[in-house]
Amino acid sequence: MGDLSDIKEREEKLQGMGTSLLRKEDAKFIRGQGAYIDDIKLPGMLFGAIVRSPYAHARIKSINKSKALATPGVVAVLVADDLKPVNLHWMPTVGGDVQAVLADKKVHFQLQEVAMVLASDRYAAYDGAAAVEVDYEELPAIIDPKKSLAKDAVIIREDIADKKEVGHGPRTHPNHIFTWEAGDKAAADAAFSGAAVTVREEILNPRVHPCPLETCGCVASFNKATGNLTLYVTSQVPHLLRTVLAMLSGIAESKIRVVGGDIGGGFGNKVPIYPGYVVATVASIVTGVPIKWIESRIDNISTTGFARDYHCVGELAADKDGRIKGLRFTAIADHGAFNSHVSASKLPAGLFSICTGSYAIPNAYCRVDAVYTNKAPGGVAYRCSLRVTEAVYLIERMMDVLAHKMGVDKAEIRRRNFVQPEQFPYTTAFGWTLDSGAYHTALEKVLKAVDYDGLRREQAAKRADPSSPTLMGIGIATFTEIVGAGPTKVCDILGIGLFDSCEIRVHPTGGVIARLGTMSQGQGHATTYAQIIATELGLPASDIVVEEGDTDKSPYGAGTWGSRSTPVSGAATAQAARKIKEKAKKIAAHLLEVAEGDLEWEIDRFKVKGNPSQAKTMKEICMVAHTGNLPAGMEQGLNAVTYYDPPNLTFPFGAYLCVVDIDKFTGEVKVRRFYALDDCGTRINPMIIEGQIHGGLTEAFAVAMGQQLPFDENGNHLGNSLLDYFLPTAMETPHWETDHTVTPCPHHPIGAKGVAESPHVGGIPCFSNAVIDAFAHLGISHMDMPHSAYRVWQQCNALGVNKR
Amino acid sequence: MAKTYKVAFKLNGKDVAAEVEPRELLIYTLREKLAHTGSHIGCETTHCGACTVDVDGMSVKACTVLTVQCDGSQLLTVEGLEQGGVLHALQQAFHEEHGLQCGYCTPGMLTRAYRLLQENPNPTEHDIRYGISGNLCRCTGYQNIVKAVQSAARKLTATAAKAA
Numbered sequence A: 001m002g003d004l005s006d007i008k009e010r011e012e013k014l015q016g017m018g019t020s021l022l023r024k025e026d027a028k029f030i031r032g033q034g035a036y037i038d039d040i041k042l043p044g045m046l047f048g049a050i051v052r053s054p055y056a057h058a059r060i061k062s063i064n065k066s067k068a069l070a071t072p073g074v075v076a077v078l079v080a081d082d083l084k085p086v087n088l089h090w091m092p093t094v095g096g097d098v099q100a101v102l103a104d105k106k107v108h109f110q111l112q113e114v115a116m117v118l119a120s121d122r123y124a125a126y127d128g129a130a131a132v133e134v135d136y137e138e139l140p141a142i143i144d145p146k147k148s149l150a151k152d153a154v155i156i157r158e159d160i161a162d163k164k165e166v167g168h169g170p171r172t173h174p175n176h177i178f179t180w181e182a183g184d185k186a187a188a189d190a191a192f193s194g195a196a197v198t199v200r201e202e203i204l205n206p207r208v209h210p211c212p213l214e215t216c217g218c219v220a221s222f223n224k225a226t227g228n229l230t231l232y233v234t235s236q237v238p239h240l241l242r243t244v245l246a247m248l249s250g251i252a253e254s255k256i257r258v259v260g261g262d263i264g265g266g267f268g269n270k271v272p273i274y275p276g277y278v279v280a281t282v283a284s285i286v287t288g289v290p291i292k293w294i295e296s297r298i299d300n301i302s303t304t305g306f307a308r309d310y311h312c313v314g315e316l317a318a319d320k321d322g323r324i325k326g327l328r329f330t331a332i333a334d335h336g337a338f339n340s341h342v343s344a345s346k347l348p349a350g351l352f353s354i355c356t357g358s359y360a361i362p363n364a365y366c367r368v369d370a371v372y373t374n375k376a377p378g379g380v381a382y383r384c385s386l387r388v389t390e391a392v393y394l395i396e397r398m399m400d401v402l403a404h405k406m407g408v409d410k411a412e413i414r415r416r417n418f419v420q421p422e423q424f425p426y427t428t429a430f431g432w433t434l435d436s437g438a439y440h441t442a443l444e445k446v447l448k449a450v451d452y453d454g455l456r457r458e459q460a461a462k463r464a465d466p467s468s469p470t471l472m473g474i475g476i477a478t479f480t481e482i483v484g485a486g487p488t489k490v491c492d493i494l495g496i497g498l499f500d501s502c503e504i505r506v507h508p509t510g511g512v513i514a515r516l517g518t519m520s521q522g523q524g525h526a527t528t529y530a531q532i533i534a535t536e537l538g539l540p541a542s543d544i545v546v547e548e549g550d551t552d553k554s555p556y557g558a559g560t561w562g563s564r565s566t567p568v569s570g571a572a573t574a575q576a577a578r579k580i581k582e583k584a585k586k587i588a589a590h591l592l593e594v595a596e597g598d599l600e601w602e603i604d605r606f607k608v609k610g611n612p613s614q615a616k617t618m619k620e621i622c623m624v625a626h627t628g629n630l631p632a633g634m635e636q637g638l639n640a641v642t643y644y645d646p647p648n649l650t651f652p653f654g655a656y657l658c659v660v661d662i663d664k665f666t667g668e669v670k671v672r673r674f675y676a677l678d679d680c681g682t683r684i685n686p687m688i689i690e691g692q693i694h695g696g697l698t699e700a701f702a703v704a705m706g707q708q709l710p711f712d713e714n715g716n717h718l719g720n721s722l723l724d725y726f727l728p729t730a731m732e733t734p735h736w737e738t739d740h741t742v743t744p745c746p747h748h749p750i751g752a753k754g755v756a757e758s759p760h761v762g763g764i765p766c767f768s769n770a771v772i773d774a775f776a777h778l779g780i781s782h783m784d785m786p787h788s789a790y791r792v793w794q795q796c797n798a799l800g801v802n803k804r
Numbered sequence B: 001m002a003k004t005y006k007v008a009f010k011l012n013g014k015d016v017a018a019e020v021e022p023r024e025l026l027i028y029t030l031r032e033k034l035a036h037t038g039s040h041i042g043c044e045t046t047h048c049g050a051c052t053v054d055v056d057g058m059s060v061k062a063c064t065v066l067t068v069q070c071d072g073s074q075l076l077t078v079e080g081l082e083q084g085g086v087l088h089a090l091q092q093a094f095h096e097e098h099g100l101q102c103g104y105c106t107p108g109m110l111t112r113a114y115r116l117l118q119e120n121p122n123p124t125e126h127d128i129r130y131g132i133s134g135n136l137c138r139c140t141g142y143q144n145i146v147k148a149v150q151s152a153a154r155k156l157t158a159t160a161a162k163a164a
Helices: A006-016 A079-084 A122-131 A187-193 A238-248 A275-287 A297-305 A386-406 A412-417 A439-450 A452-464 A526-535 A565-592 A616-623 A685-705 A758-773 A791-801 B028-035 B089-096 B105-119 B127-130 B143-163
Strands: A046-054 A058-064 A076-079 A089-090 A099-100 A112-119 A133-138 A176-183 A197-205 A217-223 A228-233 A256-259 A291-294 A310-318 A324-334 A363-371 A472-479 A500-506 A512-516 A543-547 A599-602 A605-608 A611-617 A637-642 A653-663 A669-679 A739-740 B006-010 B014-020 B050-055 B058-061 B074-076
Touching: A046 A122, A046 A275, A058 A112, A076 A122, A079 A275, A079 A512, A089 A238, A112 A122, A112 A228, A112 A275, A112 B127, A176 A187, A176 A791, A187 A310, A187 A324, A187 A363, A197 A386, A217 A275, A228 A238, A228 A275, A238 A256, A238 A275, A275 A291, A324 A386, A386 A412, A386 A472, A386 A685, A386 A758, A412 A452, A412 A472, A439 A472, A439 A605, A439 A653, A439 A669, A439 A739, A452 A472, A472 A758, A500 A565, A512 A526, A512 A565, A526 A543, A543 B105, A565 A599, A565 A605, A565 A611, A565 A616, A565 A637, A611 A616, A653 A758, A669 A685, A669 A758, A685 A739, A685 A758, A685 B143, B014 B028, B050 B105, B058 B105, B089 B105, B089 B143, B105 B127, B105 B143, B127 B143
Parallel strands: A046 A291, A228 A256, A324 A363, A512 A543, A669 A739, B006 B074
Antiparallel strands: A046 A112, A058 A133, A076 A112, A089 A099, A176 A363, A197 A310, A217 A228, A217 A291, A310 A324, A472 A653, A500 A512, A500 A637, A599 A605, A605 A611, A653 A669, B006 B014, B050 B058, B050 B074
16 A cells, blocks of 8 residues: 555646646637637638528529629639539438538528639638629528428428438428427327326427537648548538548548648537538639638528527326326427438437436327428537437426426425436436436535525515515526437437547657547547546646547547537547556566566556555556567557447436526516536546536526527528627626536446536526526416517516516 | 728737738738737627737727728737747636637637726726626636636736836
8 A cells, every 4th residue: 555645646646537637728729829710721722702592482593603703803603503513512411301502493591502702812702702693583481380381381392392201201291301209109198198287388499509609611622633632621520521521522531631620619510511611622623722611600690500499399297296197298390491400310309309307207208390491401509419408498397387387396396206316227218228317416405505495485575575676586407418429229420320439549758649539629628538548547647648630640430519529439538548558557567577466556557466666657668568578479559449339328417596586677687696516427627517517508598598590481580690699798697606416427437428518408498497487476387488688578568567 | 903002010019011902801911911810700790809909008809990990000919918938917817717618719808808907907807797798708608717817817916016
């Protein structure tokens, strides 16, 4: 047994797991030396500006390029006809549909891509784009998804009108995409017909947009001499993008290099393959020079992957004690004009069936009907882990609706329905096996921290006082997330399993380089993965370099989205490190002339049991591994690569509580307190976790309190710039209080679950529940988001609470 | 071909010049012609603040300033904060307080916080939140940025006190 202070000192030197290690990434960012896509300049590079449709639904009668081509600086103008020779005017989507790259005879949503102008600089390109003349014949647009399936509805997708299915089963109407169901409808119906209490609510999850601070873009560079294509791009999924590009372009995948450099925020907005990337690539192939395309903010909000637009009906059936016996959740999903959203191929509605939440609900049924409208394509995005925001919003709202109907406290209704600790691993009625959880512990910790009983007493007093200028609301969300996609038998995109990878090389002098198939957009991977390896290998994190994003260097992976990095490539990292450690142990045994079984590992070295002065540090072994002094038959080197196929998804959870005070006369909602307790299993870097919670909660605040993408009946965007789209500033953003419990994941090598989307998933219903709770005593069971001051004022006014 | 003008100004203490059309925005000149890509573009409506620089002692959004307006001016960008290999207290504080994640808003935040502390060396939390309300961040939720500015303010005040 070593000296305890010596052990502690050696452990601290590693700065491994559990340490709030300051970030390695910061050094370049604080100096303005990040390499984002728009920072890239290549010799001979041209700039591409996209011409976009002003109409939501129209035929293209003609396109006149002549004035654009005569504009100074303009080199070329590409339209759909120019992409036909390479069959890239349409492209297949990961959703089983096809999507127009440049509009071919028809436009399907406002600001859809119609042409790309290539010019010597940005100004000339936009001058040229303004000079392209397009003659449109406007068609009626469908904006309300509830009207998409009307008998006489205009056909949006004439190109697939005769197709009986678009990747996910039979279509009932030209504007119908798919119907997906899960669970047992008969059992759920039976539970409802026998129930003591039933509740039903229509709940909208409005269309919003992730709006990362950096917009999407790329620099495509095709080398005519070598036939190599390099694409620098804002992509959260570099390897998947490379494979799809190979399939689309016919260029051998070994001759394509995709580089994700520094990305200014993703949040799911940078997963899809956008027409701009494809046109820029074709343009580079045609011209032989690099082509840069960077979209504007308005382009970004209007045309890239939006989120939600789920029009839901929630129903719960419970016994007289409020124990839920049946759940029926249905949704009309507005996917826009093309089904392009990211999801596992077998799960067209993503992981929506997590909607039984943290509760032991014996009978459940859900159905999603997806339809086309004349809006931008997308749906899965915005820190949602494949429709989990939609699912958790629905169940957490419905728990409050049930509590409200029964006059049961909103914390109590949850207690009565939680999956009990002894029930884990718990298989839900939809077939998901929740890996581990301690829901009661999390909730009680939060309620105690905020003095919940005291808050309810205060609320009761305020409700009894007619002169109180504010309405006080308390919102609770006890959510279970499902992240870490995922086991390849369930999760694939275009057939490619959602495994991930880590390759580690250890150098003779103890330095390490690790490369992974994931792709940070600010989550701190270079720091946290180094910490995992530091703890596993006993080498200091400061000597461990982590790289992602260059498909020439990194092993294959499915990228970073849906909080999958820690669960999947974090696991791969631990396992690759353990392969190295196993080999190192053999070398140590050889050097110390003992059997492997006589060795034990302590922090950074192998020691001989019972003879601790006989030891070899990992650092020493690094050098020996590159010499001839190895066990017979052993190859040199300390390297390993692991491709990890997770046995299950992971299920981080949390308990959030929000207190709001609503001004009766203005509708303004002040967030008095927000307490967020998260359980993500093993915590690798507490500082980074806290930062992720702050960020996710702020985005949740934005969604719940102000974000929407409204359209008029002709499909015109009514709020697609930052003039209208609500991005909270430091002034509106509340103060966040964070807390945690640790319930390790039993199937993960380091017990970690992933965390970064939890605050968004749990935060949105928590804010909503707080605002609605403020009106609960006046008979209000639901109010749709966003809870902007105007919309809340409308509720106050309708109830007459603003009358003096 | 539109008429161009020669514009000359000091950028982080160095003399620079550029030939620009009247319509050319400062952010474009900085990034495309003067190789200073630290300041970023995040919108086209003056909201996001990713382009914030310091012109003649004022925080300015470079996306809403024409380069011709800067003739003869003194500009400070994020690239000018580190002096002689020593990070500015704000840069160090952002690092220590985890005040950045993707880093895209960071140059604008730093430049804005620099001017904020020049004008108000001992800001309250409210002063800071109001002072950076023209700079959007999607990653951090601002809480650690506020802590970073507070930390830098304390350090700068202590350094000034020592020097006095």
